[in-house]
Amino acid sequence: MKDEFDFIRSIKPAYxxxxxxxxxxxxxxxxYRVDSAWDEIACVDTMVEGVHFTKDTxxxxxxxxxxxAVNISDIAAMGGTPLFYLVSISIPKSGWSExxxxxxxxxxxxIGNEYEIDLIGGDTVSTQDGLTLSVTVIGxxxxxxxxxxxxxxAGDVVFLTGTVGGSAAGLSYLLKETMQExxxxxxxxxxxxxxxxxxxxxxxxxxxxxxxxLNDVSDGIASEAKEIAEASCxxxxxxxxxxxxxxxxxxxxxxxxxxxxxxxxxxxVLIGTVSEKNWLHVEEMFKNQNESIYKVGFVxxxxxxxxxxxxxxKYILDKKGYNHFSSEE
Numbered sequence: 001m002k003d004e005f006d007f008i009r010s011i012k013p014a015y016x017x018x019x020x021x022x023x024x025x026x027x028x029x030x031x032y033r034v035d036s037a038w039d040e041i042a043c044v045d046t047m048v049e050g051v052h053f054t055k056d057t058x059x060x061x062x063x064x065x066x067x068x069a070v071n072i073s074d075i076a077a078m079g080g081t082p083l084f085y086l087v088s089i090s091i092p093k094s095g096w097s098e099x100x101x102x103x104x105x106x107x108x109x110x111i112g113n114e115y116e117i118d119l120i121g122g123d124t125v126s127t128q129d130g131l132t133l134s135v136t137v138i139g140x141x142x143x144x145x146x147x148x149x150x151x152x153x154a155g156d157v158v159f160l161t162g163t164v165g166g167s168a169a170g171l172s173y174l175l176k177e178t179m180q181e182x183x184x185x186x187x188x189x190x191x192x193x194x195x196x197x198x199x200x201x202x203x204x205x206x207x208x209x210x211x212x213x214l215n216d217v218s219d220g221i222a223s224e225a226k227e228i229a230e231a232s233c234x235x236x237x238x239x240x241x242x243x244x245x246x247x248x249x250x251x252x253x254x255x256x257x258x259x260x261x262x263x264x265x266x267x268x269v270l271i272g273t274v275s276e277k278n279w280l281h282v283e284e285m286f287k288n289q290n291e292s293i294y295k296v297g298f299v300x301x302x303x304x305x306x307x308x309x310x311x312x313x314k315y316i317l318d319k320k321g322y323n324h325f326s327s328e329e
Contacts, residue, residue, distance in 0.1 A: 007098070008124060011105040016118045018083055030120035032084060034140055041139040043074040049092075049130030057174040060100045062193045063133065064107025070218060071137035072115055073197035073268040077216035078148075079206025080141035082115055082199065087122035090132035104133065115199060145206045147214035147272065152232035156213075156273035158297035159282070161201040164221055165257060166191035166246040168264020184248035191246070195268040201293070202270060204285050214272035220265040225297075225306045226319040228273065235302025236273075238262075238317070240310045242296045262308070263320045273299050 012025050022031035034040050047053060047067045058066065068085060075082045087108060091101065112119060117137070170192030172178040173185055182188075198216075205212050213232060215224040221243075225236045240258070249257050274282050279295065286293040297309070306317045 013119055017116045018118050020083060021118055024118060024120040037143060038140040039143050041075055041078050041080045041141055043071050044136040045070045046134040048132050058193055060103035061107035064104035065111045065194060067133045067135045068108050068111050069195045069197050071135050073216040075137055075139040076197050076199040076202035077214050077270060078141055078146055079202045080139040082117045082137050082139040084118050084120045084138045086120060086136040088134040090125050090127040092127055092130055096131055141206060147206055147212045149213055149215055149228045149231035151211050151213035152228050152234050152273040152299050154234055154299055154301045155276055156299040157276050157279040157295055158236055158273050158299060160244060160269055160271050160294045160296050161198045162269030162292055163244045163246045164217060164267045165260035165264055167266040168260040182248060182251055197268055198270050201291055204289055208282060208285060210274055210278045212272055212274050214270055217267045217269050217271055218265055220263040221271055222262040222306060222317045223319050224271050229306055230304035234299050235305045236299055237307045237309055238297040240308055244294045
């Protein structure tokens, strides 16, 4: 790259989509208005080369798309609507061409267009290490409609808004950990490389007006259920036979399937709870919107423990999943 500012101009969107925007790229900061009836949401995630991705597992456009997708998923987990995003990119001295970097931004722009959100700023710096991409997303949700982890209560139904395990299976193929040929291999790889945040599902839940706890599945459902259980001071019981898996998962051993589903992560579906009396209403709302939702367990009195129930057996699930500062997964 010859000039930072020429590059910024080259990736500036030709038009904007949100009427709330006052000033985007081109000034010291972005300005936007939020109506008094709405709460603002802001979140940030970072993807680091060699930790979250490599060129062997994702192409530059997929890297950009996923960096924004994981943040959109956090907005979905609050029941919100994503509006704007900012990108901070740390570019290594070698290993990435300007064309590849533009492809990263093409991936960002592509999913931004899908969800009608605007790029409004960021920062571009150099680094001695691998590419680092940090994305901040700002969204909004109706006041008093935030779907928080701490909202679960004993007696609630536990649900998922999609299947789990597909992304982990896809990554296993990309890393050549799994060599078994499979008819759905490409769909699993696609699930890992191009996740689709469940914003519509989050909005259905938010608009329901019911007391709902919610989390997105980035680190695996065992970990995400644990976060809900701890925040709500309850215990969560997941029923193994009810966990929804992608089509074709029966070809793998039960141990492999369960490991991917519980601990694989990066499915970016939503896991949450709702009172049993309101569950049928939620189920009907999803059916009317042609969206999937699955009852996968229940909440009971407890102290932050997550259990897996298999037939009549019930045992504690560890909070495994990816941890940046642990030598164990």
